Amino acid sequence: MSQSGISYFDTPKKARMKGAANFNNAMGIPYFYNNLFQYYGVSKQRGYEVVPENRGAKPILSSKDLHCVDRFLQDLGWDARVLTWDQLAEELNLNCCGRTLKTHIGSMDYHKCIACCKGWVNGKLATKRKDWCLLMRRVRFSDEVHWSVGPEGKVKIIRKPGERLCADCVQHTLNREDEKKNQRLHSWAAVGYNFKSNLNFHTTKSRNGKMSLEVYRDQILEPIVKPWLERGDNFVLEEDNDSGHGGGDSKGGNIVKTWKKKNKLEHYFNCSGSPDLAPIENCWRPPKQFLQRFPHWDEFETRELAVEGWGTVTQHFINKQVDSMPRRLQDCIDLEGQMTGW
Template identity: 25%
Template sequence: MVTWKETRAIIIALHIKGFTGKDVAASKIPPKSIIYQIIKESGSIVVKKASGRPRKSSKRQDRLLKLIQLRDLGTTSTELAQEWQQAGVSASACTVRRRLLEDGLVSRKAAKKSLLSRKNIRDRLIFCKSYSDWTAEDWGKVILSDESPFRLFGASGEKLVRRRQGERYHQSCVMPTVKHPETIHVWGCFSAKGVCSLTILTKNTAMNKEWYQHILREQLLPTIQEQFGDEQCLFRHDGAPCHKAKVITKWLEEQNIDILGPWPGNSPDLNPIENLWSILKRRMDKQKPTNSDKLQALIMQEWAAISQDVSQKLIDSMPGRIAEVLKKEGQHCKYGLFESTSCHCQ
């Protein structure tokens, strides 16, 4: 089949050789109206691009818009249009979005991350440099622990729905909230060998050193024995006050439990157990428990359902986490794509 470009070239070639429009039309290549239109043009076989509507801004003004946006990435397109207007460009917010899209600047939901102080960044670098040569096999000998809260009516804090226009407030499109949602606190630990038994705190229980020592005695010791036996392992917990209490430090020494650390503060992206909490909370959201008893039962059920393969993959990610934090000079890494859910003992 002859293409339009080939047809155009044939017509122009025949015309240059002296054939009239009538002669070319006799060949019945294209309609006669098309033939005369082509002949009237300059003779180029390249299809001319339509001029279209002229751009409202020059390249220089486009660069200015990009600089304004990069100065504050949270500026809205409406605000940018107002600032751009002061530079002499009268354009809508829609035009602003198109210009920024051309430069690859797309509007996205901001990731929620823990605020890092200079001390946090320094501590993160010290920690990561200390363990930069550790392999996944080395991390497989570590038990990581943490506490986390679970709330009724949307544990993860957000819900995405696909809806039609006018269905914004339809029952199936709304995430119910309450002013004072009931909260359940849990303690758990895991290693590359799997998760331990999860502990749910009794309501109004004080998360102090006495409570924590009880948890370690009743949960950590059996986990170490079950998963490692006589094999040497390390225990990791964060710097919460009850974790650092002298009585806890002494008790751990008496049990010959070595501590991994010191662990840097505000670093959920370095702790794979945060991923377990995130997985667990998404599962809670899907099942929509309606009361405290159902929530507790679901937490225990879904925690026990976390496979050893998931635990292994999370532990295996530790060398990558450390390498990326070092690459980013102590700043956040991609592994912390969730909001920190840790709670702290008193």
């Protein structure tokens, strides 16, 4: 006995036990490991250290097979990933069912899941989006936003229990024609890395808030953008491809194009149908949510709340959105121009 109380297990005994196991295996003589260990007076744990247990069948897929599966999935990408497990096994001639392949490949952290569903983009627009992403450089993102004065949609009131129609119904005091007009304020702003403009309100005769060339030149470019150029700011102005921004030709000449050329404004138009590639779209959410928290029944209240809500958009938040542009562009390229989750 050793000092630890465990029987001494010498090398000759190991050799005899291993030889007996090898002889029985070679001759096909059935035996139990427990009987072998008991005959030589050793425990199961020590016995299996000398005579490895040969339990179960050999794995159907070898490590070489799994490596081939991994390479196939990496090289073909989407085309391979949409195959079923059975189709994948058949494609690689693995001589196993899909369930077996699923079990083995799961050890490499491959799993099936439902593909993400995002807005579909047609082929022409997808190609345009991808090409545009490759040209992206330094930018100040600009955009217009519209603020509703008063509640949007029909006015709702609290009704008494069991009450449906009453003599003093509010419908007699409401002017539904005014309600349909849904008065709105229109504003413009721009953001960039370590840059945030004020919220600048403008007027327009269009009921939907669409800017004309004259409004954009006289109320935005001249009083707001021109001072940036005069003080030497180094930037490229991003705009949506709206006709009021000089995106199209107009009769009598395009006065916005002429202004940009005269003042040497570097600019580009955002790819159409691509709000996910303009970080300023993310910056409109906080002020709009802020505006919904308070009643705003007239133009002055709405303007004050809009400015206050715009103040809640921090420069840190803006920088974070701008920093995400490389990832947005790469996501768009990787998705072959399809809509991203930004």
